[in-house]
Amino acid sequence: AGLRSGAGTALRGLAGARPWLQWRREVELLSDVAYFVLTTLSGYQTLGEEYVNIIQVDPSKKKKKVPSFLRRALFISLHAVVPYCLEKALLHLEHELQMEAEESRSPENPPALGFPSRTLIRSWIRKQVGELTEQQKKTASQIVYVLKQSIPLLHRLHLAVFYIQGTFYHLSKRITGISYLHFGGLQGEDQNIRSSYKFLGIISLFHLLLTIGVQMYSFKQKQRARQEWRLHRNLAHQKSTSKEAAAGRQSRCTLCLEERRHSTATPCGHLFCWECITAWCNTRAECPLCREKFHPQKLIYLRHYQM
Known part of the structure; x- marks a missing residue:
């Protein structure tokens, strides 16, 4: 943490706040x-390991030895x-999928900031996404969303298991099989501390299950x-289509269709085209639909009528 803070402070002082924000994860x-x-890697203890008197060992050996260089x-x-x-990778993949879904990608994208390989990774992801079908x-x-939600839960599950078992604090150490050997201190005191950590691990598991249940319920909602x-x-x-169709049918003239x-x-309330009904009235002075008699002077021309 101290090295992170010092490197971040040095970069912010030399280059300014904006480059520090852009390169913060790379500096860390x-x-x-x-x-x-x-x-x-050099075979020395970290500050935390030296403070609590523990050393890394390889439990796969019958005799406790320091882990190999490769491990x-x-x-x-x-x-x-x-x-x-x-x-x-998840960040770039999610960004490219969103850009593909919105179909709003500009022809010229700004250059990616960070390591030089970052541009290559981003262009490779963009190429792979462009070859996928809509269903894919x-x-x-969905896979990106599940991974982003499940990775923090996996870390919390591993931490709860560590509290209960007392080994492999980091998931990377569990994978590589690196554990610790404690030298010095009182065994009885260690047993009391381990019992309290087991209780904390059980509470952590219960809280994790509750969190998963809430997230699943929220996802279903x-x-x-x-x-x-x-x-x-x-x-x-x-409904709008049916209304438009009905309006289209109602707005048709029954004479010219x-x-x-x-x-x-x-006068009886039926609607026609002005040309159609006046031409009709020249031969018959009655409504074409209900046959009600009327004088042509009784026709009402509707101004600004929409239907």
């Missing part, structure tokens, strides 16, 4: 890698590099709201 990554290379390098990669790459893009969006909205939108579209022009009403 370089700080973490530098710290673990100088300590764990320590794998731990650093899983602990610092892989989470950064996964976070950036929807599936990919969102799905239900989306289905109801789609149904409402479809019904509204059908075309849309009414210069709507004119007879």
Whole structure:
């Protein structure tokens, strides 16, 4: 944390706040890698390990030994590099999927900030997304959403298991099999501390299950709201279409069977085109529909009539 803070402060002082915000995650990554290379990879204890008198060991050996160089390098990669790459990959993938869904991508995109490989990764993701079908893009969006929601839950589950078992604080150490050997201190005191941590782990598991239940319920509510909205939108579209069709049928003249022009009403209330009904009245002075007799002077020309 101190190395992160110092590197961030130095970059902010030299380059300003804007470059620091753009490169903040990369500075944190370089700080973490530098710290673990100088300590764990070099075979030394970290400050925290030295403070509590613990050393890293390889439990796969019958005799406790310091983890091999390859195992320590794998731990650093899983602990610092892989989470950064996964976070950036999901971020770029989500961005590209949203841009494809909105169909609003500009012809010239601004250059990506960060490592030089970041542009290559982003262009590769963009190329792969462009080759997907619409159904595959929807599936990919769902997978990205599930991963973003499940990764923090996985870390919380691993932390609760650590509280109960007392080994492998980091998920990367559980994967590489690196545990700790404590030297010095009182065993009875350690047992009391471990018992309290087990209780904390049980509470953490219960809270995690409650969180998962709430998220699943919220997800189902969102799905239900989306289905109801789609149904409402479809019904509204059908109603508007039927209204337009009905309006189109009602706005037709029964004499020429075309849309009414210069709507004119007879005394009995039926509507016709002005030209059609006046031509009709030249031969018959009656309504073409109900046959009610009337004088042509009784025709009413409707101004600004929409239907």
